[in-house]
Amino acid sequence: MIATSQIHKVCVYKNEENGFKKRAIAALPNEYIELMWGWVENNVAYVAAFVPIHHKATKAGAWWDDFEVDIQKAETENAGIFLLGSIHTHPERSTTELSSFDIKELQKRGELITGICAIEYKPTKNRLIYKCRFSYRPGLLPFEVEYL
Numbered sequence: 001m002i003a004t005s006q007i008h009k010v011c012v013y014k015n016e017e018n019g020f021k022k023r024a025i026a027a028l029p030n031e032y033i034e035l036m037w038g039w040v041e042n043n044v045a046y047v048a049a050f051v052p053i054h055h056k057a058t059k060a061g062a063w064w065d066d067f068e069v070d071i072q073k074a075e076t077e078n079a080g081i082f083l084l085g086s087i088h089t090h091p092e093r094s095t096t097e098l099s100s101f102d103i104k105e106l107q108k109r110g111e112l113i114t115g116i117c118a119i120e121y122k123p124t125k126n127r128l129i130y131k132c133r134f135s136y137r138p139g140l141l142p143f144e145v146e147y148l
């Protein structure tokens, strides 16, 4: 069993994150959440897949039933990847800090990595600003991230 403290860096497959970004923008103004699957090798976590999960969401939160996670676990059983954690958006907010609710949830789920994406509309620039952060517990400091 890998501990979060053993992870020193996160490598994210850019195409996968771009897919998440598109789905997250489509879900606006509500929050959006997906699961992150991958593996850990030499203290580096590889986020290889952002996988949609059936969930309920409002502007302030997103949640699912545990059996939805079990379904994905069963589907990936022989794929050589495992559940690293989840990633969710903070719509209309510029902060990628974990809220106290986020911390409670990720600890309950035992996530190795938690992603937060702030999506904020900047009227002066007429575009969406998208900022992603990958953190871990308990320090909640962002990991160094490399895009593949």
Ligand SMILES: [Zn+2]
Binding pocket: 088, 089, 090, 098, 099, 102, 116
């Ligand atoms: Zn949050």
